[in-house]
Amino acid sequence: MLKKILNNKYLLLIIRLFLGFVFVYAAVTKISEPEGFSQAIYNYKLLPIFLVNILAIILPWIELTAGVLLIFGISVKENSAILNGLLIIFIIAIVISLFRGLDINCGCFGTVDGSKVGLIKILENIGLLILGYLLIKFDSKFLSLLSYTKN
Amino acid sequence: MRADKSILSYKKIIGILITSSLLGILVNYFNPEGIPLVREKLELSWASDSLFNEIIQDSSTGVVDTTKLILEKSINTNDGIEIIKKETEKKPDDKIVQQKDQITENNPKETEVIAFTEPKAIKLDQAYVLFNKGVTFIDARDENDYLAGHIKNSVNIPFDDFDNHKQKLDKLSTNKPLVLYCAGTDCDLSVLLGNLLFEMGYKQVYVFFGGWVDWVNANYPVEYPSK
Numbered sequence: 001m002l003k004k005i006l007n008n009k010y011l012l013l014i015i016r017l018f019l020g021f022v023f024v025y026a027a028v029t030k031i032s033e034p035e036g037f038s039q040a041i042y043n044y045k046l047l048p049i050f051l052v053n054i055l056a057i058i059l060p061w062i063e064l065t066a067g068v069l070l071i072f073g074i075s076v077k078e079n080s081a082i083l084n085g086l087l088i089i090f091i092i093a094i095v096i097s098l099f100r101g102l103d104i105n106c107g108c109f110g111t112v113d114g115s116k117v118g119l120i121k122i123l124e125n126i127g128l129l130i131l132g133y134l135l136i137k138f139d140s141k142f143l144s145l146l147s148y149t150k151n
Numbered sequence: 152m153r154a155d156k157s158i159l160s161y162k163k164i165i166g167i168l169i170t171s172s173l174l175g176i177l178v179n180y181f182n183p184e185g186i187p188l189v190r191e192k193l194e195l196s197w198a199s200d201s202l203f204n205e206i207i208q209d210s211s212t213g214v215v216d217t218t219k220l221i222l223e224k225s226i227n228t229n230d231g232i233e234i235i236k237k238e239t240e241k242k243p244d245d246k247i248v249q250q251k252d253q254i255t256e257n258n259p260k261e262t263e264v265i266a267f268t269e270p271k272a273i274k275l276d277q278a279y280v281l282f283n284k285g286v287t288f289i290d291a292r293d294e295n296d297y298l299a300g301h302i303k304n305s306v307n308i309p310f311d312d313f314d315n316h317k318q319k320l321d322k323l324s325t326n327k328p329l330v331l332y333c334a335g336t337d338c339d340l341s342v343l344l345g346n347l348l349f350e351m352g353y354k355q356v357y358v359f360f361g362g363w364v365d366w367v368n369a370n371y372p373v374e375y376p377s378k
Contacts, residue, residue, distance in 0.1 A: 034179065034186045039343070042190065053190040061175030065167055078163040103296070105311055136159070 012140035015131045016070050022128065023067030023083055029110030030060035040107025044093050045100075062086065070135075073144020080135035087129045094121050195272040195342060195358060270345035270356040273330070275369055278359040281330050282371070287323060289348075291333045291340035292363070302332065302363070303372035310344040320351075328355040335364035 005011070030037040038056035041047065047055065063086065066079040090108070094117045097104060106117050108124075115121065141147055179185040273281070282288065288305035290297050297307040306323075308316045310333075323329065329348065333340040345358045359366075367373060 031178075034182070034184065038186055038190060042339075050189045053186050054188055056186065057179045057188070058172040058175040061171040061178070062168060065171035065174070069167070075160070075163050075167070077159050078167060081159055082164055082167060103293070 006134055007138045009140070009142040012135065012138055013142045015134055016073065016076060016140040019080070019083065019128065019131050019135065020067045020070035023063045024071070026109050027060040027064035027067060030056075030107075031064065033110050037107060037110050040105055040110070043104040043107070044097055044102070046093055046096065059086070073141060074146060076140050076144070077136050080132045084129055084132040084136065087125050087132065091122055091125045091129070094118075094125070195345075196269060197272040266354040267349070267356065270331075270342070270349050270358050272360050273357045275359075275361045275365045278330055278332070278357070278361075278366070279369070279371055281328065281357065286328045286330055286357075288330045288332065288359075289344070290363075291331055291344040292338075296334070296363075298376050300363070300367070300373055300375045302366055303374050305332075305374075308344065310340040310347070313344070313347070320348075323353075325352045325354060328357060329353055330357045330359050332359040332362040332366070335362045338362065 034056055037060065038053050041056050042049070042052045062082065066082045069075055069079045070083070094106070097117045098119075102117065104117055106115050106121050108115070108121065176188070179188075278288075282302070288302045290301045290305045290307045291310045292301075292307075293309045293311055294307060297305075297309070301307065306319055308319055331341040331345045331348070341358045341360075341362065345356045349356045
């Protein structure tokens with residue numbers, strides 16, 4: 001029964017668009033302020049310094065590409081898997097920071113929201129992770145660019 | 152209704168990752184606000200005790216030669232901040248001497264300014280000397296940390312929320328010394344804010360390594376507004 005509800009093409013479309021737009025927004029805020037995002041990554045003190053900027057440069061573009069492709073319904077499973085991979089990394093980074101007692105900005109949406117790392121951020125990411133999992137499991141081809149061009 | 156059984160294409164995943172990464176590097180390369188591929192280490196000169204005492208004494212007479220900044224050796228810290236002490240010959244810095252002359256001629260009241268060539272790192276005892284001289288302390292931590300406790304009479308200008316607090320700088324002369332601090336030796340907010348203020352024209356910026364933690368441990372004057 002639950003499976004039937006979750007495997008609804010309209011619901012999956014909404015999830016796909018929501019997840020896509022969330023990551024596109026997150027990417028744009030980071031791309032517009034690379035220096036700030038680099039600092040946000042550095043504040044986690046998890047990476048060697050030579051990797052901080054390269055991650056600050058490529059990570060938002062991975063989010064942007066995967067987000068845009070999700071919105072258009074292209075390679076939904078693959079892009080959802082990429083975003084879920086990122087979400088798992090984010091969750092681990094936040095948990096480690098909490099254990100280390102770091103009181104730092106999340107950097108999840110660049111420097112726009114300014115929210116701190118904490119339990120709420122972990123729950124938010126877990127929520128997105130579940131949505132991504134649904135797309136990996138059920139896929140969403142409804143109103144995708146490919147189905148449109150085929151028609 | 153069944154779950155979609157199609158298998159994830161790892162080739163597609165790798166393709167998307169590589170393409171988007173290259174795109175990011177390319178855009179960053181052409182972006183005027185782009186950042187270097189490798190983040191630079193923050194560097195600060197560390198003022199020796201003898202040098203610091205000289206500067207303090209010279210400040211009182213109004214005759215200052217910042218080119219006396221000598222004695223340097225590398226100290227690598229774990230958090231990517233490199234503190235350097237240099238051993239160089241005393242060379243006159245034309246720019247600073249000229250600046251000093253202009254200040255002396257045009258504004259005799261400002262003769263005590265020391266125009267550093269970059270922010271200087273200081274230790275607890277040096278910070279305490281400046282505190283007793285009435286030098287302004289700036290707390291670079293966020294507002295909650297500041298409210299939980301701070302060095303007495305310090306001004307809170309969080310680096311992470313600089314735009315909302317920068318108006319506090321209107322009351323601070325660029326010709327007066329400033330001491331910046333954050334949580335301790337493991338934070339870099341004071342270094343970042345120090346560099347920013349220095350770029351904004353503050354000529355004498357000290358960064359107090361050890362910060363709040365060292366200050367409290369030494370039982371120096373503090374304030375706890377939230378209590």
